Amino acid sequence: MTEKLLRVGTTYIPVTNVELSTEWYVLHLGAELSFKDEDKAILNLANQSIFLVKSMKGQTSNFFDVYGQERFSMTFEVNGLSALESLHTEFSNKGISVGEIEDRGHSGRNFVFLDLDGNKFDVWSELSQSFKEKYLFNS
Incomplete structure (x- = not known):
């Protein structure tokens, strides 16, 4: 194998409410919002892309x-x-x-x-x- 994995680019986090969670991550953790729709939000946080993905309660x-x-x-x-x-x-x-x-x-x-x-x-x-x-x- 000549190629190797260089970095973790994206982490996916399950959330029940994309809107509320996006606000929380931006307000409390200093994340920067890149994109949001009703099913997901893409945030920049700690030199990484974080996807908040709408998921079932308890996940x-x-x-x-x-x-x-x-x-x-x-x-x-x-x-x-x-x-x-x-x-x-x-x-x-x-x-x-x-x-x-x-x-x-x-x-x-x-x-x-x-x-x-x-x-x-x-x-x-x-x-x-x-x-x-x-x-x-x-x-």
Whole structure:
């Protein structure tokens, strides 16, 4: 195989109400709306295209691990612990359902938050080195 996958371009997230969810993602997460109709919205968020897709009630992107724990399917990154703590406070003040900041035994810290439909997302205090080199510290 000479070609390789280069990046994740789009993530699909099930939502019950495209209009309300679009407003929530734009207002609370700073997403930029690219397109919207009654069945989907296309957002730009965290250097990725996010599709909010109208789905049946109770459908989420979450899954259960072998121990029965409900898990998130996506982790966002911020630049350092102070940025993580600041975002955690901001989300809490906005009324977003957030978990505690956790030490999971690896570098950095994390917390989980939920959208309107109960889709779980993780936030990690460590940016990947390649992202730092390409976007933050490239002279």
